[in-house]
Amino acid sequence: xxxxxxxxxxxxxxxxxxxxxxxxxxxxxxxxxxxxxxxxxxxxxxxxxxxxxxxxxxxxxxxxxxxxxxxxxxxxxxxxxxxxxxxxxxxxxxxxxxxxxxxxxxxxxxxxxxxxxxxxxxxxxxxxxxxxxxxxxxxxxxxxxxxxxxxxxxxxxxxxxxxxxx
Numbered sequence: 001x002x003x004x005x006x007x008x009x010x011x012x013x014x015x016x017x018x019x020x021x022x023x024x025x026x027x028x029x030x031x032x033x034x035x036x037x038x039x040x041x042x043x044x045x046x047x048x049x050x051x052x053x054x055x056x057x058x059x060x061x062x063x064x065x066x067x068x069x070x071x072x073x074x075x076x077x078x079x080x081x082x083x084x085x086x087x088x089x090x091x092x093x094x095x096x097x098x099x100x101x102x103x104x105x106x107x108x109x110x111x112x113x114x115x116x117x118x119x120x121x122x123x124x125x126x127x128x129x130x131x132x133x134x135x136x137x138x139x140x141x142x143x144x145x146x147x148x149x150x151x152x153x154x155x156x157x158x159x160x161x162x163x164x165x166x
Contacts (some may be wrong), residue, residue, distance in 0.1 A: 022105050022156060039097075040164055046097030047161035050106050051154055053091045057084045058150035059113055059141055063134045076130035077121040081114050102160045105153045112149055116140065 055061060059080075066079050088110045095103040120136045141148060 021108065022101065022152070043097045043164055044161055046094040047102070047157050047164070049091055049094050050098060050102065051157050051161075053087055053094075054106060054109060054150050054154045054157065057087050057110060057113055058148065059116065059137055060148075062113075063137065067134060068130065071130035073121055073124050073128035073130055073133040076133050077117055080117045084110055084113050084117075098157075099160055102157055105156045109149055109153045 062080055062083060066076075066083060068076075068079075071079070088106075116137060117133075120140065121133055124132055124136065146152075
């Protein structure tokens, strides 16, 4: 079996498991108690920051922002994974203000993106360029039938924030 096909299948499986976890937790979660008025602005800001984080670590956005001509695939892999980790770490305190379901969705997005980058990079020949890596990642993302994971995470965060505003 071709290594890139195995990578795609593993990525799809991880995506489905993440989605199952997100939706299962959403359905089983007890109704939240009404937060105090003072905490609502803080919680809304946290959701806003996590939506921004979701957009910043979305692989298509990362590739367009970080693409540099002349890099090898290995160098680009390091740049992508480090940027994902740094963005996530910078916003990790937001977990204090959001639901566990929302935080798990963001954490799963980070892990999924790192896994996709690593698997695609491992499937390429050693002499591959950053452009080869970026192209293959985008091809895999475009072939996902359920839509991009970052869009689903953003929808989850939006749904949670809207519940706060009711």
